[in-house]
Amino acid sequence: MVFDTHAHVSARQFDKDRRQALERATDLGIAFLEVGFNEDSSRKSLALARQTGGFCAVGIHPHDALADEPLETRWQYIESLVLESPRVKAIGEIGLDYFRNLSPKNAQIEAFIMGLDLARRHKLPAIIHQRDASRDVITVIDKHSRDIPIVFHCFSEGIDCARKCLDLGGYIGLGGPLTYPRNGYLRDMLKFVPPDRLLVETDCPWLPPQSKRGRRNEPAYIIEVIETIAEVLGQTPSEISKLTFDNAVRVFANGEQEW
Numbered sequence: 531m532v533f534d535t536h537a538h539v540s541a542r543q544f545d546k547d548r549r550q551a552l553e554r555a556t557d558l559g560i561a562f563l564e565v566g567f568n569e570d571s572s573r574k575s576l577a578l579a580r581q582t583g584g585f586c587a588v589g590i591h592p593h594d595a596l597a598d599e600p601l602e603t604r605w606q607y608i609e610s611l612v613l614e615s616p617r618v619k620a621i622g623e624i625g626l627d628y629f630r631n632l633s634p635k636n637a638q639i640e641a642f643i644m645g646l647d648l649a650r651r652h653k654l655p656a657i658i659h660q661r662d663a664s665r666d667v668i669t670v671i672d673k674h675s676r677d678i679p680i681v682f683h684c685f686s687e688g689i690d691c692a693r694k695c696l697d698l699g700g701y702i703g704l705g706g707p708l709t710y711p712r713n714g715y716l717r718d719m720l721k722f723v724p725p726d727r728l729l730v731e732t733d734c735p736w737l738p739p740q741s742k743r744g745r746r747n748e749p750a751y752i753i754e755v756i757e758t759i760a761e762v763l764g765q766t767p768s769e770i771s772k773l774t775f776d777n778a779v780r781v782f783a784n785g786e787q788e789w
């Protein structure tokens with residue numbers, strides 16, 4: 531079994547062949563966590579989790595931090611999804627993105643803190659999106675959420691930042707970018723991650739692995755990420771599959787295998 535800890539299969543990019551993409555994943559023994567990024571996509575993520583017998587995360591992405599409705603009301607809606615179903619296994623994705631800055635910094639930080647507070651109230655892990663904002667992300671997490679598992683999704687920093695994230699008890703999620711030739715620094719960083727803190731993900735439909743670049747990503751392509759990790763760490767793909775699957779069960783299901 532393989533566990534893709536970050537997928538957006540309910541995104542419109544899958545509208546034409548969602549069922550086939552899900553079948554391709556199932557055929558390869560791939561389970562996945564469907565991740566929301568605003569109210570609408572969180573509701574769709576839960577719907578997909580119910581439909582597939584799978585699990586999901588619900589949250590408000592920093593890009594979506596600014597909206598007409600007040601953040602309190604928006605987070606109340608997200609919380610209603612948490613209360614609605616035990617299939618919600620995490621709060622995310624939440625975080626800070628100063629690269630695209632699609633929402634003002636203050637709104638991003640406010641939304642982020644509210645997301646972490648929600649995760650803590652429900653003892654759920656938080657899935658973090660971070661770009662050009664590692665310093666603020668680490669400061670906010672250090673202050674607001676030392677007692678829940680934190681997943682740094684699509685980790686794309688070097689060893690120094692990884693060390694700080696690991697010190698917060700964080701997990702490192704790696705996906706397609708690990709397979710890109712120019713990202714040798716990520717493969718160096720990987721060697722530094724303790725085995726019990728490593729997770730794999732696709733972030734599909736985005737960030738396909740090297741051999742699929744230019745195409746839409748999907749959960750089945752996680753195999754290439756597993757193979758790359760195996761090669762870098764000198765282990766077999768099945769060892770990496772098992773390791774990262776067990777880690778995902780520990781983080782998202784308190785060690786009780788439900789997948």
Ligand SMILES: [Zn+2]
Nearest residue numbers: 536565623733
């Ligand atoms: Zn994502």
